[in-house]
Amino acid sequence: MTAPTNPPHTTSANGEHLHAPVIDWFEDNARDLPWRHPDAGPWGVMVSEFMLQQTPVTRVLPVYEQWLARWPRPADLAQDAPGEAVRAWGRLGYPRRALRLHGAATAITERHGGDVPTDHAQLLALPGIGEYTAAAVASFAYGQRHAVLDTNVRRVFARAVTGVQYPPNATTAAERKLARALLPPDEQTAARWAAASMELGALVCTAKNETCHRCPISAQCAWNLAGKPDHEGPARRAQTYAGTDRQVRGKLLAVLREAAPGTPVPQSALDRVWHEPVQRARALDGLVSDGLVEPLPDALYQLPATRT
DNA sequence: CAGGCGTGGCA
């Protein structure tokens, strides 16, 4: 008994047995995404993170390329009207992200000399950047050691470590604690681990139709070893869309996006997108109060031209 | 902290 083998209940405490296989797998299987290129820079990483919030990679790719070509630095975006950001956002969805990205670019220009801040707390203070995005930018763009806990990583941890099919609906303190505990001590390794564990969740350990035979840690996965039991408990509440204000907002904004810059749209054109006047008015009011639409005299509307 | 917030692809 000279070799100090770990007691079984502590072998996964720090995740050492997971780091190397997942990172090695990542070396061979990472997608070649533009924001992973060195020339993308922190701004490219940040733009990609905004766009990837709840939106699939395939839809982000073309918009990302156009965005970076048009606004290669934060100051370039800050100089333009917020409505131009909303217009360029296209059909990515959740257009308030475009407004917040514009606001973040403005703050970076005014407060950080035009450079994406390196500090997690300063990133977190920017509009549209929450716990996940702050950690992602700090880790992916600057190689720092942070727990990057997105839906992919949460699912990987739920299965590999906790042994359940799906993580809780909302991120828990226990998950954050686990993510920190699993973080490799070395900064550079931690950054690789963050990207690798996320990619594993995106490509192999997916929500549906996971492909465990391609997983580098299937032999150590608690969920797999338990026979992949089905999720217990209430299903995630399905998000409805048809007939909601969200759908009406989307239709209204689509009309305004398609109008040429500097060409306001008459209310009558907006009225055609939805038959029910009360909901239509409520949706338009919501867009205005969100700053996504700017009302003008004479019942005209446009994407926001004034910087705030 | 539960709910609001877009959009499109796929099974």
Next chain:
DNA sequence: TTGCCAAGCCT
């Protein structure tokens, strides 16, 4: 066809 899902944030 309908339901589910996709690198969250904000209030």
